[in-house]
Amino acid sequence: MTHDPGRAGEQRRDLAAALKDLRRASGLSGERLAVRCGMSQSKISRIENGKALPSVVDVRQILNGLGVDEDLARELLALASVANAEYEDVRASVRRGLHLRQRELAALEAGAAHIRYFLPAMLTGLLQTPEYMRTAMSPPVHSADGDVSQAIALKLERQAVLYDQGKRFDFLMTESAVRWRLCEPLVMATQLDRLVSLSQLPNVTIGIVPLSAQVADAPFHTFTLYGAKLVTIELFTGRLVLRDPRDIEHYRSLFDFFRVNAVEGDAARSLLAQWSDEFRRSV
Numbered sequence: 287m288t289h290d291p292g293r294a295g296e297q298r299r300d301l302a303a304a305l306k307d308l309r310r311a312s313g314l315s316g317e318r319l320a321v322r323c324g325m326s327q328s329k330i331s332r333i334e335n336g337k338a339l340p341s342v343v344d345v346r347q348i349l350n351g352l353g354v355d356e357d358l359a360r361e362l363l364a365l366a367s368v369a370n371a372e373y374e375d376v377r378a379s380v381r382r383g384l385h386l387r388q389r390e391l392a393a394l395e396a397g398a399a400h401i402r403y404f405l406p407a408m409l410t411g412l413l414q415t416p417e418y419m420r421t422a423m424s425p426p427v428h429s430a431d432g433d434v435s436q437a438i439a440l441k442l443e444r445q446a447v448l449y450d451q452g453k454r455f456d457f458l459m460t461e462s463a464v465r466w467r468l469c470e471p472l473v474m475a476t477q478l479d480r481l482v483s484l485s486q487l488p489n490v491t492i493g494i495v496p497l498s499a500q501v502a503d504a505p506f507h508t509f510t511l512y513g514a515k516l517v518t519i520e521l522f523t524g525r526l527v528l529r530d531p532r533d534i535e536h537y538r539s540l541f542d543f544f545r546v547n548a549v550e551g552d553a554a555r556s557l558l559a560q561w562s563d564e565f566r567r568s569v
Contacts, residue, residue, distance in 0.1 A: 298369040299336055304362060305348055306334040312352050322351035342366045342530050367530060375524035384423070384433050388440035395447050398512040402541050405459040406505030408466065411441045412448060413457060415480050417473045451489055458493045458545055460505055464561065471565040478562035482555050493548035494557055501547045509537055 309319055309330075316334070320327040324347065332338035333348070340348070345366040349359045391411070395401065403410050414422065419441055423434050448455060464481070467474060485492040495501065508520040517537045519526040528534065549557065 297365055298339060301340070301345070301362065301365050301369045302334055302336040304365070305340075305345070308349075308352050308354060309334070314352070319348065319351050323347040339370065339529065340366060341370060342532060370528060370530040370533070372527045373524055374527075376522075384437035385440055388437050388444060392440070392444050392447070394512050394516075394518075395444065395453075398515065399452065400454045400456075400513050402456045402511040402538070403458065404505070404509050404537075404541055404544060405457065405463045407460075407463050407508060408468070409459065409463060409477070409481075410457070410508075410510075412445055412455070413481060413484060414441070415473070415477050416442065418469055418477045421469045421473070448484065448487060448490060454489050456491045456493070456541075456545075458495070458541060458548055460495045461497045461557075464494060464558070471568045475562045475565040478558045478565070482558045482562075485551075485555055485558075491550055492554055493545055493550045494554045495544060495548045496557065499547040501544065503540075503543065505544065509540075511537055511541060 309316070312319075314322075316330045317327045320330045323330070325344070329338060330348070333340045333344065342363055345363055346359075349362060354362070388411075395412075403412075408422065409418070411419065411422075416438060419438050420434070423437060447453065464478065469477070481492055484490050495505075510518045510520075511534065512518070514531070514534055516527055516529045517534050519528070528537075548554075
């Protein structure tokens, strides 16, 4: 069996059907299996009918309850791992329209009370000024100017969520991400000034891992944690979404690891102001 995150939807259906077939073959009712697994019968039913996506832990409990042999268990657990992931390449986003991607992000932000962003290479859209944003969205891989303009307007609308005091935002970025000269110096200086301003919001924390910090691991890629529900990973070619609790916990631990090496509050604002002045002096 081939496991492909790009076919996650199909593999979720395969997983649901396989679990239902195994239960029927065992002669167990949904109620009896639920007792063995320590789950509710309604959860078993939702999983088997494809209405609820089981985590890898859920699948392991069900397989243990059914007494499945280890070879088949390994196969189904691997399928469960991929079923909890999905991948969308950047070309698909362009074909669908960049504005739809912004609406999807807005829905994720609306549904999470605590969002953590790890930004090793570039600032995320919620933090960007319009000028920085346009440059960030203008490489040839993106769509036509009209689509970019619409996406920028929606990105700016999304930024209102930062002022929702019922939500908490932790932005953790490297010095390289902050100082990467994406735009001309005055635009960069204005962008850094915006970071200083946003860091004053009571529900927003901006942390910076300076290049002077000794960190015993490498910041391989950008990721965002939406509460305990999912983590998204940004790649050059697209976006990976992981929903398995073990993956989410792994990335939460990574976030905490890098955060130990960050400066926040007044110390972060001091660095940002210093770098902003450097950009202005370079004009």
